[in-house]
Amino acid sequence: MINERLAEMIRVALLQAQREERLPTVEIPQIVLERPREKAHGDWATNIAMVLAGKAKMPPRAVAQVIADALGDDKYINKVEIAGPGFINFYLSNEWLYEVLRDIDREGESFGHSTAGRGERVQIEFVSANPVGPMHVGHGRWAAVGDTLANILTARGYDVEREFYINDFGNQMNIFGKSVATRYVQLLGRDVPFPEDGYQGEYIRDIAREISAAEGDAYLDFAESERESLFLERSYKQVLEHLKVTLEKMGVVFDSWFSERELHASSAVDEAIAGLRESGYVYEEGGAVWFKATAFGEEKDRVLIRANGEPTYFAADIAYHKNKLERGFDRLINIWGADHHGYIGRMKAAVQALGYPADKLEIVIGQLVNLMRGGEPVRMSKRTGEMVTLDELLEEVGRDAVRFFFLMRSTDSPLDFDIELAKEQSNENPVYYVQYAHARISSIVRFAEAENIDLSGGIDYRRLETEPELDLIRKLAEWPEVLERAARQRALHPLTAYAQELAAVFHFFYTKCRVVTDDKELSTARMALCDATRTVLRGVLTVLGVAAPERM
RNA sequence: GCGCCCGUAGCUCAGCUGGAUAGAGCAUCGGACUUCUAAUCCGAGGGUCAUAGGUUCGAAUCCUAUCGGGCGUGCCA
Numbered sequence A: 001m002i003n004e005r006l007a008e009m010i011r012v013a014l015l016q017a018q019r020e021e022r023l024p025t026v027e028i029p030q031i032v033l034e035r036p037r038e039k040a041h042g043d044w045a046t047n048i049a050m051v052l053a054g055k056a057k058m059p060p061r062a063v064a065q066v067i068a069d070a071l072g073d074d075k076y077i078n079k080v081e082i083a084g085p086g087f088i089n090f091y092l093s094n095e096w097l098y099e100v101l102r103d104i105d106r107e108g109e110s111f112g113h114s115t116a117g118r119g120e121r122v123q124i125e126f127v128s129a130n131p132v133g134p135m136h137v138g139h140g141r142w143a144a145v146g147d148t149l150a151n152i153l154t155a156r157g158y159d160v161e162r163e164f165y166i167n168d169f170g171n172q173m174n175i176f177g178k179s180v181a182t183r184y185v186q187l188l189g190r191d192v193p194f195p196e197d198g199y200q201g202e203y204i205r206d207i208a209r210e211i212s213a214a215e216g217d218a219y220l221d222f223a224e225s226e227r228e229s230l231f232l233e234r235s236y237k238q239v240l241e242h243l244k245v246t247l248e249k250m251g252v253v254f255d256s257w258f259s260e261r262e263l264h265a266s267s268a269v270d271e272a273i274a275g276l277r278e279s280g281y282v283y284e285e286g287g288a289v290w291f292k293a294t295a296f297g298e299e300k301d302r303v304l305i306r307a308n309g310e311p312t313y314f315a316a317d318i319a320y321h322k323n324k325l326e327r328g329f330d331r332l333i334n335i336w337g338a339d340h341h342g343y344i345g346r347m348k349a350a351v352q353a354l355g356y357p358a359d360k361l362e363i364v365i366g367q368l369v370n371l372m373r374g375g376e377p378v379r380m381s382k383r384t385g386e387m388v389t390l391d392e393l394l395e396e397v398g399r400d401a402v403r404f405f406f407l408m409r410s411t412d413s414p415l416d417f418d419i420e421l422a423k424e425q426s427n428e429n430p431v432y433y434v435q436y437a438h439a440r441i442s443s444i445v446r447f448a449e450a451e452n453i454d455l456s457g458g459i460d461y462r463r464l465e466t467e468p469e470l471d472l473i474r475k476l477a478e479w480p481e482v483l484e485r486a487a488r489q490r491a492l493h494p495l496t497a498y499a500q501e502l503a504a505v506f507h508f509f510y511t512k513c514r515v516v517t518d519d520k521e522l523s524t525a526r527m528a529l530c531d532a533t534r535t536v537l538r539g540v541l542t543v544l545g546v547a548a549p550e551r552m
Numbered sequence B: 001g002c003g004c005c006c007g008u009a010g011c012u013c014a015g016c017u018g019g020a021u022a023g024a025g026c027a028u029c030g031g032a033c034u035u036c037u038a039a040u041c042c043g044a045g046g047g048u049c050a051u052a053g054g055u056u057c058g059a060a061u062c063c064u065a066u067c068g069g070g071c072g073u074g075c076c077a
Helices: A002-019 A048-056 A060-070 A094-110 A137-155 A171-187 A202-215 A224-249 A260-265 A268-278 A313-326 A338-353 A390-397 A399-408 A419-427 A430-450 A467-489 A493-512 A520-544
Strands: A044-046 A077-083 A087-092 A121-125 A159-166 A256-259 A282-285 A288-291 A302-305 A331-337 A361-366 A369-373 A415-418
Touching (some): A048 A060, A060 A077, A060 A087, A094 A520, A137 A361, A137 A369, A137 A390, A159 A260, A224 A390, A256 A260, A260 A268, A260 A313, A268 A282, A268 A302, A288 A313, A288 A338, A369 A419, A390 A399, A390 A419, A399 A415, A399 A430, A399 A520, A467 A493, A493 A520
Parallel strands (some): A159 A256
Antiparallel strands (some): A044 A087, A282 A288
């Protein structure tokens, strides 16, 4: 990228200046290039002169002057300027901008992608909702975040796998079976109390109703425990299928579904504990089996097997992570809700106890979604029965807006999602703003083609020379940097921000520059610019999982 | 109590490893369609960056303290 090229030029200039003794021979720090906020300050700027001034015992501007004098000519640099307290500002030539358009034309939607990940195997585990009911809105956020993170890491050259960990073991499953069974019995007229900790949601009744509609009272005289376990299996399957359908509506497809039950069934949990015991990180106390998390700087040790002989969720999770690590991934990324953040330390401790470096496991913590309806908070608990499900949200707001909204905010800040607002605002929605830019370009391209303007006969990019045109190309040129940074920081909201910026710059260009004119050469060049913009816009929308409509 | 995250415009939020005059959207007000999509564009108002110190050429950004908010701190999952 051009900033790397500039940094290298500066480094060469510094070395030369030092050789010529115009600068004292001090160690050269990392050369940082940044985009100035003010357009008047050029395309790129560096503060290197100010950083060096102290060590060199020279005024910053004098250092800057020496560096500027030592810089060689470059066809992509128009002008170098010293400004303010000692910034060196670089103004790029239009030739460089035209080169960007050629890159986009050559690379298509993969413009901005790279091979930086070198095929490293990354597994992202996300959503992992308990299969005891429909997904709530928070799950939708993890789905969007995990899927898009997977998309951008793929674009950066990583070999990414999406996995859903099914928590289909333990107490909440039993309660689930008991809830359905009770509703079934009630439905058939028996006055039995609903379990105090049972799931209140209407969907429990729906499942019970389906069973009774299909098979009547066939299960009425079963022993309670038998009925419950039968209904549990049946309902579990149904809910799992439903999860997949909902995720598909979100545009999320998992490569792998991993069942917690399998761990227990295959004695993987016992083996994991045995392994830790061999390494000396397990002891017994008070009838329970403990993991020595304190050996890794944790505040306290954690129970693996309760005094009643039941393994904890943590024990299963250790076995799960052991399994993942043994599958040969170079890196594991888990996306967890903020309510799990106290869990990170002990999980990383466990990873180390298993003999792996702690940073092999990376946890992306996301704050939760506060669902609102007309300004009133809506409770999200599975037990209230009145929650708004992800399905309903998708139904009301639509997949594109849902995904875009979930990705718009920094993952580690809580998200207020007001359903009424999202519906009312649908025409003012940022997602429509971006999609409209795409549709508008498509319309222009259709019109231009009808006017016999085509790009196959060669394009003279030099005809693009006004500020709205050049600004648009500059914005296109940012995409690789945006993608790189988002992937590195595991942050998605810069992607939606960029999509909006690109759309805005295009809309401005549209009002200033007519594409189809009497000047065929100019029309062709502008058409090429529209085409490049559309290509990049598609690339952005693709990683976001949002549609790029041809018409609106 | 301790740990993590957070406090920026009326509202919702950006602000990258410290940089030049703190930004965007919404909302408010005022303009722009005989011409490729007005779901668009242009302009205006709106800020003690929670508070107080510190670090330095330079702080919304780093450090400390205080105030305020969220989450966690299970032999739950």
